[in-house]
Amino acid sequence: MGRFIINGERQLSGVLDILAAKNSVLPLLAAAILTDEKVVLHNCPDITDVHNMLAILQSLGSVTSFENGVITIDSSNINNEIVEPKLAHELRSSIFLLGSILSKFNKAILSYPGGCEIGERPIDIHLKGLKELGVHITEEGGLIYCKNNKKITSNEIVLDIPSVGATENLMMASVFADGIVTLRNVAREPEIVDLQNFLNSMGAKIYGAGCGVIVIHGVKRLHGVEYTPIGDRIVAGTYMIAGAMCGGDITLKGINCEYLSSLVSKLSKTTCNIQVNNDIIRIKSKGRHPRLGKIDTMYYPGFPTDLQSQMSALGAVADGISIITENIFETRFKQIPEFRKMGAIVDIKGRTAIFEGVPKLYGAEVKAEDLRGGASLVLMGLYACGTTVVHDIKHIDRGYQSMEVDIRSLGGDIIRAD
Numbered sequence: 511m512g513r514f515i516i517n518g519e520r521q522l523s524g525v526l527d528i529l530a531a532k533n534s535v536l537p538l539l540a541a542a543i544l545t546d547e548k549v550v551l552h553n554c555p556d557i558t559d560v561h562n563m564l565a566i567l568q569s570l571g572s573v574t575s576f577e578n579g580v581i582t583i584d585s586s587n588i589n590n591e592i593v594e595p596k597l598a599h600e601l602r603s604s605i606f607l608l609g610s611i612l613s614k615f616n617k618a619i620l621s622y623p624g625g626c627e628i629g630e631r632p633i634d635i636h637l638k639g640l641k642e643l644g645v646h647i648t649e650e651g652g653l654i655y656c657k658n659n660k661k662i663t664s665n666e667i668v669l670d671i672p673s674v675g676a677t678e679n680l681m682m683a684s685v686f687a688d689g690i691v692t693l694r695n696v697a698r699e700p701e702i703v704d705l706q707n708f709l710n711s712m713g714a715k716i717y718g719a720g721c722g723v724i725v726i727h728g729v730k731r732l733h734g735v736e737y738t739p740i741g742d743r744i745v746a747g748t749y750m751i752a753g754a755m756c757g758g759d760i761t762l763k764g765i766n767c768e769y770l771s772s773l774v775s776k777l778s779k780t781t782c783n784i785q786v787n788n789d790i791i792r793i794k795s796k797g798r799h800p801r802l803g804k805i806d807t808m809y810y811p812g813f814p815t816d817l818q819s820q821m822s823a824l825g826a827v828a829d830g831i832s833i834i835t836e837n838i839f840e841t842r843f844k845q846i847p848e849f850r851k852m853g854a855i856v857d858i859k860g861r862t863a864i865f866e867g868v869p870k871l872y873g874a875e876v877k878a879e880d881l882r883g884g885a886s887l888v889l890m891g892l893y894a895c896g897t898t899v900v901h902d903i904k905h906i907d908r909g910y911q912s913m914e915v916d917i918r919s920l921g922g923d924i925i926r927a928d
């Protein structure tokens with residue numbers, strides 16, 4: 511299962527190059543099957559979710575390679591519209607394939623994707639949007655059967671929730687529409703803009719991503735492309751919060767600081783000195799933690815749910831009372847009992863965690879339950895006095911490439927053990 515062994519109380523200083531965003535690479539891999547020509551993605555992280563998505567593409571008939579951060583995909587012989595249930599369960603993002611397989615084959619068979627440990631993760635918004643586009647959908651035995659009896663034509667869809675995955679699925683399902691599809695109340699994350707830019711670089715005609723309305727002018731076909739996805743704002747934000755907690759001087763390269771404006775705004779109110787310059791963010795901290803106040807996770811550009819666990823670690827050691835509310839997912843506080851083992855004083859009321867900041871945390875044996883909760887336990891261990899062992903780090907390896915290597919390059923004392 512793997513564990514990290516961490517000796518805390520060290521400052522973190524150095525320079526890190528941020529790799530491509532997991533939550534960009536995954537939908538881009540789904541979109542890559544929309545062309546018979548070669549697709550190349552650069553600067554990709556060597557993480558489990560990417561390998562699992564590549565395994566699904568291979569099961570559909572794509573030929574892929576992944577070396578030194580470069581992924582190549584050749585879907586010229588793709589011949590299968592069925593996503594293996596076992597593979598689909600490995601990865602929530604398998605649902606992104608629904609729209610692209612439908613566009614490719616006018617039919618798709620997919621099992622319900624694995625819910626992550628953070629909530630039920632329903633897909634009703636995905637299915638409702640596809641049905642409104644005219645896709646015939648039946649569900650039987652845990653499998654979803656989709657069929658386009660005729661080409662998708664001009665339409666206007668309003669999402670009940672600005673779901674990231676549903677927005678991406680409906681964009682990919684509409685790329686070859688015979689007409690114009692307008693999507694309203696869509697997600698506005700940078701990864702949605704990245705998907706639009708990627709598809710347009712392949713010949714699609716999509717406009718408006720990043721705002722509340724996306725307009726897709728259907729095209730006949732897409733061509734191959736070489737593309738570098740945007741930097742991972744959640745990985746960057748994780749190391750910014752680590753720096754704020756432990757003190758030091760960290761420079762992150764390859765990340766558009768605009769994507770982290772909500773975090774920068776929160777951390778700038780503490781003792782951190784944050785300098786931003788195009789795609790470089792520098793955070794200097796004396797390791798003191800004035801009151802964090804109230805944090806509510808919201809849809810982008812609000813405070814990201816994927817940084818809630820990491821910010822909770824900062825709340826555990828911030829002066830006074832910190833109140834963190836998780837408005838996006840229903841069970842994203844699973845790491846809190848582990849926080850308490852390290853000396854955190856925190857009370858959970860519904861979707862709100864109320865922290866009474868403590869000056870010290872103590873190393874302990876703790877267990878990762880999900881990706882970002884696991885990352886937050888590493889941050890706690892880096893701050894705590896003594897030794898912390900974080901078990902089940904397979905959750906962390908889903909979204910962070912060799913987190914221990916990054917942290918050691920910043921001066922942290924961490925090793926990976928079996």
Ligand code: EPZ
Pocket residue numbers: 532533534536602603626629630631632633634635636637671672673674675676697815816838839840881882909
């Ligand atoms: C994406 O998940 C990200 N994953 C998540 O990152 C991220 O937390 C989430 O967006 C929100 O930003 C990828 O991009 C691979 P949603 P997604 O659909 O698309 C509800 C990480 O740590 N909902 O925007 O699954 C849902 O339950 C991961 O990197 C429905 O009710 O998230 C949630 O409450 C975790 N019905 C809210 O919407 C639906 O059909 C937002 O979910 C779909 C979603």
